[in-house]
Structures are given as structure tokens and as C-alpha cells.
Amino acid sequence: MxxxxxxxxxxxxxxxxxxxxxxxxxxxxxxxxxxxxxxxxxxxxxxxxxxxxxxxxxxxxxxxxxxxxxxxxxxxxxxxxxxxxxxxxxxxxxxxxxxxxxxxxxxxxxxxxxxxxxxxxxxxxxxxxxxxxxxxxxxxxxxxxxxxxxxxxxxxxxxxxxxxxxxxxxxxxxxxxxxxxxIITEADTPFIIGQARRVMTGSDVTLVANGHLVWNAILAARQLAAEGVSVDLLDMHTVKPMDEAALIESVKRTGCLVTAEEHQRAGGMGESAAACLASHMPTPQRFVAVNDSFGESGTPAQLLEKYGLGPSAIVSACKEVIAVKQGLPA
Amino acid sequence: MSSPSTLRDLCTQVRRDIVRMVHGASSGHPGGSLGCTDFLVKLYFEEMQIDPSNWSMDGKGEDLFFLSNGHISPVWYSVLSRRGYFDVPELATFRKLNSRLQGHPATEEGLPGIRVASGSLGQGLSVACGAAQAKKLNGEDRWVYTLHGDGELQEGQIWEAAIYAAHHKIDNLISFVDWNGQQIDGSVEDVMSLGSLHDKWSAFGWEVMECNGHDLEDLDRVFKAARAAGGNGKPVMVLMRTDMGRGVDFMEGTHKWHGVAPNDDQLKSALSQLETSLSDY
The missing domain is CATH 3.40.50.970 (Thiamin diphosphate (ThDP)-binding fold, Pyr/PP domains)
Structure with a gap:
């Protein structure tokens, strides 16, 4: 790998x-x-x-x-x-x-x-x-x-x-x-329903993505690494039942969370993560998701960029939430 | 066919159960239940090959029945209990908290005899198509029966399933329509007329038959005819003439008793018209 x-x-x-x-x-x-x-x-x-x-x-x-x-x-x-x-x-x-x-x-x-x-x-x-x-x-x-x-x-x-x-x-x-x-997993990478897949281990921010946005999250993590920010990246392929233990374990170490998904913010994976943390461990969070709008015609890459789901949007969200965690103006 | 008097006694008992259950719950659907009593008694006591004491979800080796118009659950629950799927006294729990006898049939509480939830109309024919195809894929030479309301035929999914069944030659499927001409808001003719049901189902590729849903001998005839017509590449639809509220004079022939429970006096009057009783629960 x-x-x-x-x-x-x-x-x-x-x-x-x-x-x-x-x-x-x-x-x-x-x-x-x-x-x-x-x-x-x-x-x-x-x-x-x-x-x-x-x-x-x-x-x-x-x-x-x-x-x-x-x-x-x-x-x-x-x-x-x-x-x-x-x-x-x-x-x-x-x-x-x-x-x-x-x-x-x-x-x-x-x-x-x-x-x-x-x-x-x-x-x-x-x-x-x-x-x-x-x-x-x-x-x-x-x-x-x-x-x-x-x-x-x-x-x-x-x-x-x-x-x-x-x-x-x-x-x-x-x-x-x-x-x-x-293709970022191997043919023999285990797929266990309800068990998040760790993509990389980091300490500054927890980034949880699924679907096509796992790739964008990887690109964002590379950019952040170049700027000295360490990302803990989880692939939350199972939205329900969510791997709450993995999520909580990660944010305990990083203290902040960005979720990234190709879905409305309302009803999405990020919302499930927020609900989990609100009950167990309230944590600053930013959502990379479509914000209450329909899409439109375009190429996939154009659409992900326009609707704020590209790597740069994930990078910005990570920086913002880290600032919140540190008590700085976002 | 059993002696007509035995079946008729059963029908009367089931009708007593229906009005008592709906009265006991102060809610429920007596009209369609009374109208389909003769059909369901005949189906469960004489037509289906079933083993109630060894009920299983997959029903392997057995005939299956799907009630698509789930709101007439009182008649189904009564017939299932009288046939031995569960104890008759449980009928007293109908529509009450923590009961297996939900307002509309459900599987979650594990009531024997029920294989899918119904209540939201129009879904049972599709489910029956799948169950009938599974019988064929599993090499089981058994029948799948369904019942639908006539008003329910206004749902688009019914006609999706009608096309599917004919296209896939699901000829181990025998469906019945409770053809009482009534729905909640009034007569089917006034609310949303269906035109010629015979022509419609025929045009959709089904073998179509008609019968009197209150004449046990005519039901006997049509079951035999339906099975004789089955197995020839076409599903079978039986348009079954019924009277809503059959057996209780003030409920008969009107949509007004679709989903209304009788009060104490009305219950007394209804039971006085249904005197032959095997044993009330």
C-alpha cells in the first residue's frame, strides 16, 4: 500500500x-x-x-x-x-x-x-x-x-x-x-461492515470521509502535511451503524473533526458523526458537504469544485476547525 | 369440500370475532373484513396446502397467502387463529399496546402466518410475485395467493406488478380482488372509476375470472378453475364480487363502515344477526 x-x-x-x-x-x-x-x-x-x-x-x-x-x-x-x-x-x-x-x-x-x-x-x-x-x-x-x-x-x-x-x-x-x-485499497483489504478503515494516522485534526471524497481527503491531507499539519484520516464506509468507537478514539487525540461526503450536509454521514460526538464528546466540527442545494450539469471534477467538495475546501475546513480548537479566530 | 354447514358456521364465528375485535379496540376496519370472510375461510380451511402448527417464514413446501389490503386485518387474524396459527384468545389484544396483532399486519412482533407488513396499499402483489418466483427457483410446485381491495387498484405499483407477472410468466400466482365497489371516500365509481377491470387485467396478460365471494360453492368452483388455468404461462386474477359489511345489515353495502368501530348497542345488534357461534374468545 x-x-x-x-x-x-x-x-x-x-x-x-x-x-x-x-x-x-x-x-x-x-x-x-x-x-x-x-x-x-x-x-x-x-x-x-x-x-x-x-x-x-x-x-x-x-x-x-x-x-x-x-x-x-x-x-x-x-x-x-x-x-x-x-x-x-x-x-x-x-x-x-x-x-x-x-x-x-x-x-x-x-x-x-x-x-x-x-x-x-x-x-x-x-x-x-x-x-x-x-x-x-x-x-x-x-x-x-x-x-x-x-x-x-x-x-x-x-x-x-x-x-x-x-x-x-x-x-x-x-x-x-x-x-x-x-484504486486506493487492495484486493485483500478487509471490508468489515461497521468498522471504519484507517487511511492514515495523524494528530492535529480528524478527517472522516467516505465514497469519492476519500480520495479528495487524501489529496487534502498531502497538502496539509506539506504545511506541517498532521491528519488522522478515517474512511467511514459504513454510515450506519457508524463506527463510533473509532471516531471517538480519533477525536480524543486530535480534538477536532472535519467530515467530507458527496451528500447533503443534512442527513449525511457528518450529521451522524456530530450526533455521536454531541452525546459522547462534544467536538468542534466542520462539514464538507453540499449545503442545501441541488446540483447541475457539469463534469464530476467541476461539480465537486463548485459545490465545495474539492481538496481545497477540505484543506480550508481543516485549518478552520484547528483554529477553533486552539481558540483562535477561525 | 367440507360440509357447507361447517364452513358456514366458521364464517359466522369469524364475523363475530371481527365485530368483537373492532369493538374491543374501538377502532379497525369491519366493512372489508366482513366482506372477505367467506373467501378467507374457504382459502385457509380448504384450498391452501399449509401446516399452521409448524409455521415458518419461508413456508417451504407450502402455499402462501399475501393480504395486500392490510387494513382488513381483523378477518385475517381471526381466520389465522381459528386455523391454528396462534391461540384464539389472543384476538382480544387486537390493536392494543404490546400486541402481536398490530392495526395493520406486521412481521416485527413475530405473529405466525404473516410474512410481510401491509397497510400502505399496492405493495402486496409485487411481494407475491417475488415469493412465487422464489417457489419456482427453489423447485417448489406450490401456489401463491393474494387479496387486494378494488380501491387499492388505483395504486400505480399494482400495474407495475401486473406487467411484471405477465412478462415473467408467473403462473403459480392466483390473485383475488375484493370487488365491493367501495372505498373510504365513497363508491369506487365516484372516487376514481376503474373502467372494466376484466378488460384491464386481460389486456395486461392475465387469465381473468369472476366469482361470487359469498357463495362457498362458487368459490369452490373458481379455486378449481384458477388452479386449472395456472401453470400455463399466465397469472390468474379472480374478480370477486362482495358486499362490504356482509352479514351485519346496518354495515352492508356502504363505505361508511370501512373504518369505524361499532358502539355497544351496535355490537349487540350485530351479534344478534350472527347467532351461530362455535365459541367466542
Whole structure:
């Protein structure tokens, strides 16, 4: 594993880039091989979700649902009754807001073992614009009792998480994305639901990120290191249940927190972290997240920059919260 | 078919349970429950292959039933208890705190016989499609039955499921509509007319049948016909004519008793019309 602080830029540029949805597609194929009772459903986005490999390998276990997501969720709930493990696939927008009541009643309240696999989350869906760029889905899903919420950062982590959710009994919301991003975990990096992954150890500020913003957090930590600021970076891939022990252990050492995510500030991972610390250890915090607005068309990089989710925004937030901790004017 | 008198006695007892449960909770939905009593008694006592004493969530090797219009929980709870899924006296806990008999059916409290929550309308047909497909994938030659309100057919998800079931040739699925023509705000015709249900389901690729939901012999006929038509690549829809509030004269044929509990005098009057009693809880 690369040391992200000491590595030079050419080493970072040499990292292989792949989309997280392809990690899901590969993971799903492997899960299909390992679990004969795993089945997949897709609402007319088989190529986008990279579910073709599963479909080709297990045609009898792949169920096309058409452009009818509410029904797809219900069918998946019904399949669990016969002991199947259904993985539903569509964009994050159509996986959550469009089908909230179906998930609430037929899946979460009914404690069904459905894996809701949601691609194209957040701003990095890009040019399609705000109709498709959901930024509220984590909030909707984490509010549901019985629901586990996972958001992965790269290809290998997404592939490994697909295995983990297949073995986990209970409803899961599994969020990943469209663009190609650097692979920063290894094929054998353990993925443990509810256990944050430490990316780097530091002492001045706790930085907690997930999804595509783990990469931006790494870039921010490099910049901060060059300025003499040491970052303790956690990848909080499981939003619910949150690894509160890891969070508390880190802020005990650093005394301040920045959270970074591709989601609305309201309802996001940062909000969960704040709720945890408010109860256990009130801590100065800054939120790198979308601040109560919809997105728009653009490239992923342009959108992350414009909506304040880029490395420079994370650097600023870290400096600001360190100043607050030190009692200086922010 | 059992002797008609035995089944009729059961139906009367279930109707007594319904009005007593709703009265005891001072809330609930008697109208649709009374209207679907004959159907559910026939289904659970004569049609489904089930093993209530060994109930399991997966129902392996058994037929399954999904109540999509979950608000008629009183009739379902009564039939489930009378069939042996749980003790009949538990009916007295309906809608009360810490009960397994929630206002609308739920799995969280572990009541035997219930496999998914229902209440928010329009979801049961999708769930049944998945359960029926799982039966096929698991190599089980068993039936999945559902019941829906006619007003419930205004939900879009029903028609998503209708398309799905026909496309995937889910021919071990037999659905019934409680075709009483009533919903909360009035008659279905006035609130949101459905046109020809027969033509609609037929156009969606289903085998469509009709029956009288209060005539046990006609129900017997239609169950046999539905299973005979099943297995041929098409799901089956039975449009079942019923009277809301059937069996209690002042509740019959009106939407006004959709979700209202009888008071003490009304309970007395209702029970006087349902005299044959096996044993009240």
C-alpha cells in the first residue's frame, strides 16, 4: 500500500482508475458464484450498473424489472421469503426517493434480506444534472430502522463490500458511483461492515470521509502535511451503524473533526458523526458537504469544485476547525 | 369440500370475532373484513396446502397467502387463529399496546402466518410475485395467493406488478380482488372509476375470472378453475364480487363502515344477526 503522504505525484498519477460500479459488477458475479441463492434484479440499467456479467453467468437468477422500481423492491422483498438474497440495481435516485415507502414497509419494517444497490450517486453522476444527482439518499436510508447504509470509495472496496453485504443478514443500502477514481485499497483489504478503515494516522485534526471524497481527503491531507499539519484520516464506509468507537478514539487525540461526503450536509454521514460526538464528546466540527442545494450539469471534477467538495475546501475546513480548537479566530 | 354447514358456521364465528375485535379496540376496519370472510375461510380451511402448527417464514413446501389490503386485518387474524396459527384468545389484544396483532399486519412482533407488513396499499402483489418466483427457483410446485381491495387498484405499483407477472410468466400466482365497489371516500365509481377491470387485467396478460365471494360453492368452483388455468404461462386474477359489511345489515353495502368501530348497542345488534357461534374468545 502506498504511503499517501510521502508518495510523489507521479506515484499517485500511476494509480489505476476504475469506477466503483464496476467493482459492484465484479463483486456481484463473485457473489453469484459463492452463493447459489443470490439473485439480481435490475430496472433497465443493466449496463450502467455493470450487472451484465452476473446476467450472462446466471440467466435464471437475473430478473429484468423494467422501468418500474417500486415493483422491483417489492419483488425483491418477496424473494427473500423463499430464502433468496436479492440484489436490486438502479441509480441511487431511483433506488431511494422514488421507492421510499416500498423500502420502508416491505423491506425495512418487514426485516427482509434485500440488498439495495445504488449507482450514480451524488454530483459525480455529472452531465445528466440535478434530476439524477441524488444528495439526500443516505439521510433517507439511515433514518429507517433495521437498515445498514454503506458508501464505498473505490473499485476494490466496492467489490469487497458486495461480498460483505451478501454475508450480512438484513436490509442494506449500498451506495456507489459512476466515474473512474483511483484504486486506493487492495484486493485483500478487509471490508468489515461497521468498522471504519484507517487511511492514515495523524494528530492535529480528524478527517472522516467516505465514497469519492476519500480520495479528495487524501489529496487534502498531502497538502496539509506539506504545511506541517498532521491528519488522522478515517474512511467511514459504513454510515450506519457508524463506527463510533473509532471516531471517538480519533477525536480524543486530535480534538477536532472535519467530515467530507458527496451528500447533503443534512442527513449525511457528518450529521451522524456530530450526533455521536454531541452525546459522547462534544467536538468542534466542520462539514464538507453540499449545503442545501441541488446540483447541475457539469463534469464530476467541476461539480465537486463548485459545490465545495474539492481538496481545497477540505484543506480550508481543516485549518478552520484547528483554529477553533486552539481558540483562535477561525 | 367440507360440509357447507361447517364452513358456514366458521364464517359466522369469524364475523363475530371481527365485530368483537373492532369493538374491543374501538377502532379497525369491519366493512372489508366482513366482506372477505367467506373467501378467507374457504382459502385457509380448504384450498391452501399449509401446516399452521409448524409455521415458518419461508413456508417451504407450502402455499402462501399475501393480504395486500392490510387494513382488513381483523378477518385475517381471526381466520389465522381459528386455523391454528396462534391461540384464539389472543384476538382480544387486537390493536392494543404490546400486541402481536398490530392495526395493520406486521412481521416485527413475530405473529405466525404473516410474512410481510401491509397497510400502505399496492405493495402486496409485487411481494407475491417475488415469493412465487422464489417457489419456482427453489423447485417448489406450490401456489401463491393474494387479496387486494378494488380501491387499492388505483395504486400505480399494482400495474407495475401486473406487467411484471405477465412478462415473467408467473403462473403459480392466483390473485383475488375484493370487488365491493367501495372505498373510504365513497363508491369506487365516484372516487376514481376503474373502467372494466376484466378488460384491464386481460389486456395486461392475465387469465381473468369472476366469482361470487359469498357463495362457498362458487368459490369452490373458481379455486378449481384458477388452479386449472395456472401453470400455463399466465397469472390468474379472480374478480370477486362482495358486499362490504356482509352479514351485519346496518354495515352492508356502504363505505361508511370501512373504518369505524361499532358502539355497544351496535355490537349487540350485530351479534344478534350472527347467532351461530362455535365459541367466542
Amino acid at each position: 502506498l504511503d499517501f503522504i510521502t508518495a510523489d505525484n507521479s506515484e499517485l498519477e500511476a494509480l489505476e482508475r476504475k469506477d466503483t460500479r464496476s467493482g459492484f459488477g465484479q463483486g456481484l458475479l463473485e457473489v453469484g458464484q459463492a452463493h447459489p441463492n443470490a439473485v439480481a434484479l435490475c430496472a433497465d440499467l443493466t449496463g450502467s450498473l455493470k450487472m451484465n456479467a452476473f446476467k450472462d453467468a446466471f440467466p435464471d437468477r437475473f430478473h429484468q424489472a423494467g422501468i418500474a422500481e417500486a415493483n422491483m423492491i417489492g419483488v425483491a422483498a418477496g424473494m427473500t421469503i423463499g430464502g433468496l438474497i436479492p440484489f436490486t440495481g438502479t441509480f441511487a435516485n431511483f433506488s431511494t426517493g422514488r421507492v421510499y415507502d416500498q423500502i420502508r414497509q416491505s423491506v425495512a419494517y418487514s426485516e427482509k434480506n434485500v440488498k439495495i444497490c445504488a449507482s450514480h450517486c451524488g454530483l459525480t453522476l455529472g452531465e445528466d444534472g440535478a434530476t439524477h444527482q441524488i444528495l439526500e439518499d443516505v439521510g433517507m436510508m439511515k433514518m429507517l430502522p433495521n437498515m445498514t447504509v454503506i458508501h464505498t470509495c473505490d473499485y476494490e472496496q466496492t467489490r469487497n463490500a458486495t461480498h460483505a453485504i451478501a454475508k450480512h443478514h438484513g436490509p442494506v443500502y449500498f451506495r456507489f458511483g459512476r466515474p473512474k477514481v483511483p
